[in-house]
Amino acid sequence: MIRIQSLTFRYEDSKVDALHDINLTIPDGSFLGIIGPAGAGKTTIAQCISGIIPHAVRGDFYGSVVIDGLDSADTPLTDLSRLVGTVFQDVERQIIFPVVEDELLYGLENFGVPREKIEERMTFALTHTGITSLRHRTISSLSGGQRQKVAIASLIALQPKILILDEPTGELDPGSSRKIFALLQELNRTYGITVVVIEQKIMLLCEFAKRLAVMDQGRIIREGSVREVLGNISRLEEIGVNCPRVARFSSLLGEQIRQEISVCVNVEEAEREARRVMG
Amino acid sequence: MTDVFQYTPGDSVLHRMNPVTKIFLTFCICMAAFLTDHLSVLIFLLFLDLMLGVIAGIPRKAFSIFRGLAKISLFLFALQALFVRRGNPVFWIITDEGLRTAGTVVLRLLVVCLPFALILAVTQVSDIANSMVQVLHVPYAYAFTLALTIRFIPLFMEEMSGIMEAQAARGIEFDTKNILKKFGLLLPLCAPLLISSMRQTGATATAARVRGFSLRTADSGYKKYGFGLVDLCAAVLSIALIAGAAWIR
Numbered sequence: 001m002i003r004i005q006s007l008t009f010r011y012e013d014s015k016v017d018a019l020h021d022i023n024l025t026i027p028d029g030s031f032l033g034i035i036g037p038a039g040a041g042k043t044t045i046a047q048c049i050s051g052i053i054p055h056a057v058r059g060d061f062y063g064s065v066v067i068d069g070l071d072s073a074d075t076p077l078t079d080l081s082r083l084v085g086t087v088f089q090d091v092e093r094q095i096i097f098p099v100v101e102d103e104l105l106y107g108l109e110n111f112g113v114p115r116e117k118i119e120e121r122m123t124f125a126l127t128h129t130g131i132t133s134l135r136h137r138t139i140s141s142l143s144g145g146q147r148q149k150v151a152i153a154s155l156i157a158l159q160p161k162i163l164i165l166d167e168p169t170g171e172l173d174p175g176s177s178r179k180i181f182a183l184l185q186e187l188n189r190t191y192g193i194t195v196v197v198i199e200q201k202i203m204l205l206c207e208f209a210k211r212l213a214v215m216d217q218g219r220i221i222r223e224g225s226v227r228e229v230l231g232n233i234s235r236l237e238e239i240g241v242n243c244p245r246v247a248r249f250s251s252l253l254g255e256q257i258r259q260e261i262s263v264c265v266n267v268e269e270a271e272r273e274a275r276r277v278m279g
Numbered sequence: 280m281t282d283v284f285q286y287t288p289g290d291s292v293l294h295r296m297n298p299v300t301k302i303f304l305t306f307c308i309c310m311a312a313f314l315t316d317h318l319s320v321l322i323f324l325l326f327l328d329l330m331l332g333v334i335a336g337i338p339r340k341a342f343s344i345f346r347g348l349a350k351i352s353l354f355l356f357a358l359q360a361l362f363v364r365r366g367n368p369v370f371w372i373i374t375d376e377g378l379r380t381a382g383t384v385v386l387r388l389l390v391v392c393l394p395f396a397l398i399l400a401v402t403q404v405s406d407i408a409n410s411m412v413q414v415l416h417v418p419y420a421y422a423f424t425l426a427l428t429i430r431f432i433p434l435f436m437e438e439m440s441g442i443m444e445a446q447a448a449r450g451i452e453f454d455t456k457n458i459l460k461k462f463g464l465l466l467p468l469c470a471p472l473l474i475s476s477m478r479q480t481g482a483t484a485t486a487a488r489v490r491g492f493s494l495r496t497a498d499s500g501y502k503k504y505g506f507g508l509v510d511l512c513a514a515v516l517s518i519a520l521i522a523g524a525a526w527i528r
Contacts, residue, residue: 050489051489052485056485056488093483094482094486096427096430096487099405106487109500109501110490110492110499111494112494136288
């Protein structure tokens with residue numbers, strides 16, 4: 001479980017808080033999506049959960065982030081890394097070695113995974129991310145999307161208890177984005193891995209995430225199930241969150257007929273609601 | 280040019296050789312080059328360097344590196360020839376001793392630099408780092424630093440060419456033939472490149488830490504680096520080169 005209490009963080013040399021009084025509990029096995037406009041503090045909260053803040057980034061850190069009973073401020077980053085796998089926003093800076101296989105091996109070797117299990121773990125990660133054919137390729141020969149998959153595969157191979165991904169589909173086409181989210185869903189459902197995803201593609205979150213948290217100006221302004229969060233669409237649009245058109249449709253429909261319409265998160269639901277209203 | 284320092288996959292004898300043997304061979308070539316002043320021996324060593332490129336199955340890359348180094352060498356040759364005052368005058372202020380010294384310096388530079396570039400072309404940086412830890416018992420932090428330095432060379436070159444392309448698209452004449460002008464245009468790019476390099480290094484260090492960098496031990500490596508017949512032959516050749524250079528000296 002991840003428990004964030006009264007978390008405030010201000011980067012060194014900054015005059016404003018990047019995070020302000022954050023309180024959030026993420027139970028084991030959750031699939032949480034974090035959305036919000038640029039500069040809302042999404043990456044900062046991801047770094048706080050992964051332990052990069054306060055261990056590798058300087059600033060004023062108040063409050064606590066407790067991961068599986070370990071306070072992130074008191075626990076060495078390496079120990080936190082055994083629990084939490086992090087995919088950075090800029091995967092270029094995350095990839096250490098120039099060949100895909102070496103990149104996957106790096107973490108496995110460091111964490112002392114037994115030799116007989118290394119091949120199995122690598123095959124699992126490569127197969128599930130769909131990059132088996134890239135195993136011996138150099139990173140420089142890969143596209144942005146393929147590099148993103150390599151970064152994700154290198155963490156999946158470590159089988160962490162918690163996966164944090166900062167815009168993991170930023171450079172992927174819609175088809176590949178869906179595949180990555182389907183993979184995250186499978187890891188979440190089958191292996192019980194807690195998944196926290198920061199993502200701008202809100203439709204994907206609506207489809208795959210169990211819960212959403214909305215951030216604005218360093219605060220969590222709303223947190224709940226996908227339907228609960230999308231229930232107040234005007235507030236989300238006010239802060240610059242691009243809401244799904246189906247959710248906007250159900251909201252407008254409700255306003256027009258002055259009836260309570262359940263929030264739609266996909267086209268099928270929107271069609272069903274429209275047919276019901278039209279009789 | 281950015282791919283010069285990048286690994287080229289292959290299955291040649293040099294690819295299969297233990298990375299430590301490759302490092303040993305490279306150092307022996309360098310030592311041989313510094314032990315001798317004979318131009319003929321240096322030319323032989325240069326020929327050997329290029330042959331290593333051919334054996335590795337990367338002749339084009341080897342000659343491309345050679346061409347790149349030759350351009351710098353020409354400049355060094357001119358400097359040496361102009362500034363060495365010993366010997367008999369041959370032309371204007373240039374002396375025979377000056378020409379000989381310039382030739383020796385330039386050949387030595389080529390002989391020393393080429394095998395290092397070739398090693399990087401036939402060995403993955405992770406193998407260099409891991410074999411140094413496993414075989415030579417070098418602390419992993421040092422081996423990793425070396426590996427990362429090598430890894431960053433092409434990245435920085437890519438970034439540099441990216442900045443140059445972006446500037447050229449906005450009318451800056453990076454394609455000018457005037458070397459001094461080009462140098463003047465490149466100077467202002469040093470600061471942004473340095474800053475972005477520092478950021479990149481910091482981010483990669485964090486990425487290494489969150490994947491258990493500090494837990495690494497000499498036994499952590501998955502791949503094992505054994506020695507075979509080809510390594511023995513290379514070691515014999517390496518020692519023979521040093522002995523030969525010392526003897527001819």
